[in-house]
Amino acid sequence: xxxxxxxxxxxxxxxxxxxxMTVVAPGIAEQTRPGQFVAVSVGGxxxxxxxxxxxxxxxxxxxxVYGGTVEFIFSVTGRGTAWLAAQRPYDPIDIVGPLGRPFxxxxxxxxxxxxxxxxxxxxxxxLADALRTxxxxxxxxxxxxxxxxxxGALDAKxxxxxxxxxxxxxxxxxxxxxxxxxxxxxxxxxADVVYACGPMAMLEAVxxxxxxxxxxxxxxxQLSVEESMACGVxxxxxxxxxxxxxxDHTRMVRSCVDGxxxxxxxIRWDALGTVPDDAIGADNK
Amino acid sequence: MSVTLHHRTExxxxxxxxxxxxxxxxxxxxxxxxxxxxxxxxxxxAAFNDLTAIGGVVTKSIQLHPRAGRATPRMAETPSGxxxxxxxxxxxxxxxxxxxxxxxxxxxxxxxxxxxxxxxxDFSKIAGKLRAxxxxxxxxxxxxxxxxxxxxxxxxxxxxxxxxxxxVRRSAPAGVPVFAKLSPDVTDIVAIAKACVDAGATGLxxxxxxxxxxxxxxxxxxxxxxxxxxxxxPAIRPLALxxxxxxxxxxPDIPIVGVGGIRTGLDALEFILAGASAVQVxxxxxxxxxxxxxxxxxxxxAIAERGMDRLEQAIGLGHRPPEEIIPELPDxxxxxxxxxxxxxxxxxxxxxxxxxPAADEGYDDESAGEGSSEEVPFDIEALEDYPSRDxxx
Numbered sequence: 001x002x003x004x005x006x007x008x009x010x011x012x013x014x015x016x017x018x019x020x021m022t023v024v025a026p027g028i029a030e031q032t033r034p035g036q037f038v039a040v041s042v043g044g045x046x047x048x049x050x051x052x053x054x055x056x057x058x059x060x061x062x063x064x065v066y067g068g069t070v071e072f073i074f075s076v077t078g079r080g081t082a083w084l085a086a087q088r089p090y091d092p093i094d095i096v097g098p099l100g101r102p103f104x105x106x107x108x109x110x111x112x113x114x115x116x117x118x119x120x121x122x123x124x125x126x127l128a129d130a131l132r133t134x135x136x137x138x139x140x141x142x143x144x145x146x147x148x149x150x151x152g153a154l155d156a157k158x159x160x161x162x163x164x165x166x167x168x169x170x171x172x173x174x175x176x177x178x179x180x181x182x183x184x185x186x187x188x189x190x191a192d193v194v195y196a197c198g199p200m201a202m203l204e205a206v207x208x209x210x211x212x213x214x215x216x217x218x219x220x221x222q223l224s225v226e227e228s229m230a231c232g233v234x235x236x237x238x239x240x241x242x243x244x245x246x247x248d249h250t251r252m253v254r255s256c257v258d259g260x261x262x263x264x265x266x267i268r269w270d271a272l273g274t275v276p277d278d279a280i281g282a283d284n285k
Numbered sequence: 286m287s288v289t290l291h292h293r294t295e296x297x298x299x300x301x302x303x304x305x306x307x308x309x310x311x312x313x314x315x316x317x318x319x320x321x322x323x324x325x326x327x328x329x330x331a332a333f334n335d336l337t338a339i340g341g342v343v344t345k346s347i348q349l350h351p352r353a354g355r356a357t358p359r360m361a362e363t364p365s366g367x368x369x370x371x372x373x374x375x376x377x378x379x380x381x382x383x384x385x386x387x388x389x390x391x392x393x394x395x396x397x398x399x400x401x402x403x404x405x406x407d408f409s410k411i412a413g414k415l416r417a418x419x420x421x422x423x424x425x426x427x428x429x430x431x432x433x434x435x436x437x438x439x440x441x442x443x444x445x446x447x448x449x450x451x452x453v454r455r456s457a458p459a460g461v462p463v464f465a466k467l468s469p470d471v472t473d474i475v476a477i478a479k480a481c482v483d484a485g486a487t488g489l490x491x492x493x494x495x496x497x498x499x500x501x502x503x504x505x506x507x508x509x510x511x512x513x514x515x516x517x518x519p520a521i522r523p524l525a526l527x528x529x530x531x532x533x534x535x536x537p538d539i540p541i542v543g544v545g546g547i548r549t550g551l552d553a554l555e556f557i558l559a560g561a562s563a564v565q566v567x568x569x570x571x572x573x574x575x576x577x578x579x580x581x582x583x584x585x586x587a588i589a590e591r592g593m594d595r596l597e598q599a600i601g602l603g604h605r606p607p608e609e610i611i612p613e614l615p616d617x618x619x620x621x622x623x624x625x626x627x628x629x630x631x632x633x634x635x636x637x638x639x640x641x642p643a644a645d646e647g648y649d650d651e652s653a654g655e656g657s658s659e660e661v662p663f664d665i666e667a668l669e670d671y672p673s674r675d676x677x678x
Contacts, residue, residue: 048364051362231574233329233333235570237322237325273510279353281353281375
C-alpha cells in the first residue's frame with residue numbers, strides 16, 4: 001500500500017540534461033516494484049503549486065545508513081521541477097509512493113527488449129534487475145533528441161546483451177528514432193516481449209513495430225504511459241486514456257492506478273486525447 | 286450563546302473537544318468531510334486517512350448512467366488552485382450502489398452521496414435508487430460547471446434549482462438530509478439558497494467550483510480540452526467564505542457545509558466562524574492525500590486553543606459583535622490549561638505543529654501485502670482486467 005512520507009533530500013545531482021534526486025523515504029523502497037512511480041509535492045508547504053509531480057522510480061535502497069531511499073530522474077520543464085532542482089540535501093520533501101501498476105514480468109526466462117525515450121528510460125533499470133533475476137535476456141534501445149538527452153547509456157551497456165542508441169540529430173548512435181532500429185533488434189534477438197517508457201508518440205511507434213513483428217504475428221508489449229496527473233492516487237480523474245478491457249469495451253481509465261503500465265495493444269492509440277464514441281459512457285450513448 | 290475562552294500557551298493536542306455537529310437529522314462526531322469529486326468514492330484515500338474518524342466521504346457526483354467524461358487535457362494548475370474539466374466521469378448509480386456504496390458501508394464510513402443529472406427526472410430517479418441504502422445524506426449537485434450547456438446549471442436559476450430540490454426531496458429516502466450544492470457564479474446566492482430551502486432542502490453546501498479558463502501561451506490555445514473548467518483550491522477560498530457568510534446571515538437556522546480552498550484547520554475554522562456547521566476538503570487532497578484527517582486534527586486543536594470545548598460554540602461566531610465574543614468569567618482552568626484566564630482574547634494561532642502525520646501513524650498497514658504478490662502473471666489474459674473499477678458495468 002502506498003505511503004505518504006515526509007522525507008528528506010539525500011542527494012541531488014545533474015545527469016546530462018536531467019537531475020537525479022534521492023530522497024530518504026522509509027516505507028517506499030521496501031514496497032517498490034519496477035514501473036511504479038512516486039508523486040512529489042513541490043513548492044513547499046503552503047505554496048501556490050498544489051498538484052503533485054509524478055516520476056518513475058529509478059532506483060531504491062531498502063536499507064542503509066539513512067533508512068530506505070528512493071531515486072527518481074526529472075527534467076526541469078516548469079516551475080515545479082525548477083523548485084525541485086533548487087532543493088538541497090536535508091531539505092524536507094513530501095513524497096507518496098509507490099504508486100501505480102508495475103511492469104508484468106515473464107514467468108519463464110524470456111528475451112526482453114527494453115526501449116526508453118529520453119529520461120523515460122529511468123524505470124527500465126529496476127525492471128532489468130528483476131528480469132535478470134528471472135534469467136531473462138535483455139537487449140536495450142535508447143533514444144533521445146540529442147546525445148545529452150539520453151539517460152542511462154552506461155547502465156544500459158552493463159545490463160544488456162546489446163544496446164542500440166538513436167538520436168534525432170545523430171549526435172550519438174544512429175540518427176533516427178527508436179522505432180527505426182527496433183524491428184531489426186526484435187528479429188535479431190528473437191524477442192518475446194517489448195517493454196518501453198517514454199513520450200506517447202514513441203510508445204505508439206513501439207507498439208506499431210511490436211505488433212507488426214514476426215510477419216504480423218506480433219509480440220506483447222508493456223508500455224508505461226505519460227499522462228499529466230493531478231493527484232497520482234486515483235481520485236482526481238484527470239489522467240485518463242481510452243483503454244480496451246478484457247470484455248472488448250473501451251473505457252476511460254486512470255493511468256495512475258490502472259497504469260501507468262499497460263499492455264500496448266489495449267491502448268486506443270487512434271483516440272488518445274479524446275473520448276471515443278464507442279467508449280462506455282461516451283456522451284453519444 | 287456565550288463562550289468561555291482561555292489563553293493557552295501550549296499545543297493542546299491532548300485536549301478533548303466535542304467536535305459533534307448536526308446537519309438536519311444527521312449527527313456526526315466530526316465536521317470534516319471530503320468534497321465531491323476530490324475523493325472518488327473514498328477507497329483510494331483509505332491508505333492515507335482513517336475515514337471512520339472524519340465526518341464522512343462525499344462521493345464523486347453519480348449519475349443515472351455510466352459517463353465517460355470529457356476529453357483530455359482535463360486539468361491545469363493555476364496560482365493556488367487548479368482548473369478541472371472532468372465532465373462527471375463515473376460508473377452510473379447501479380454500479381455505484383452495488384460496489385462503492387457497499388464498500389463505504391462495510392468499512393463503517395459515513396456516506397454522503399452526491400448526485401447529478403441532466404434533467405429533473407434524472408435527479409429524481411437517482412435519488413429514488415438510494416432508498417433503503419446506507420446513505421447518511423444526499424448532496425444534490427446542481428452546480429457542476431462542466432456541462433456543455435451552461436443553461437443546464439440548475440443552480441444558476443432559483444426556479445430550476447428549486448424544482449430539482451423538490452423532486453429529489455420527494456424521491457430521496459425519507460428522513461435523510463438533502464443538501465443543495467450551489468454555484469458561486471450567480472448574482473445573488475442568497476436568493477438561490479432561499480429557493481432551495483423553500484423547496485425542501487435540509488441545508489446547503491457552499492460552494493462548487495467557479496468557472497474559469499487558462500490559455501497555453503506556447504500553443505496559443507486553451508489548455509483544457511473543454512476550454513473552460515471549474516476553478517478550485519485556495520484561490521477561491523475568500524469567494525467561498527463570502528458565500529457562506531452571506532447565506533448564514535440570511536438563513537441563520539439552515540445548516541451549511543462550507544467548501545472551497547480549505548487547506549488547514551485554520552482555514553476550516555474560518556468557515557465555521559462564518560456559519561458553516563461542517564466543512565469539506567477537496568483540491569487539497571491532490572496536494573496532500575492525508576489532508577482530511579490532518580485538517581480534522583488541526584481544527585480540533587484550533588478550537589481548543591481558543592478556549593472552546595465544543596465545535597458548536599464556534600459556528601457562526603464571526604457574526605457576533607466583538608463584545609459578545611468577550612468571555613464570561615471563566616471557570617478555573619483545568620489541568621491542561623496554562624496561565625490565567627483573560628478577558629481579552631487574542632485570535633492568534635498557536636503553531637499546530639508540522640501539519641503532517643508521522644510516517645508511523647495514521648496509516649492502515651493491514652493490507653500492505655495486498656496485490657503485491659511477487660509473481661506477476663505474464664500471460665496477457667491475466668493483464669486484461671483493466672479496470673476500470675470505475676466503470677465496470
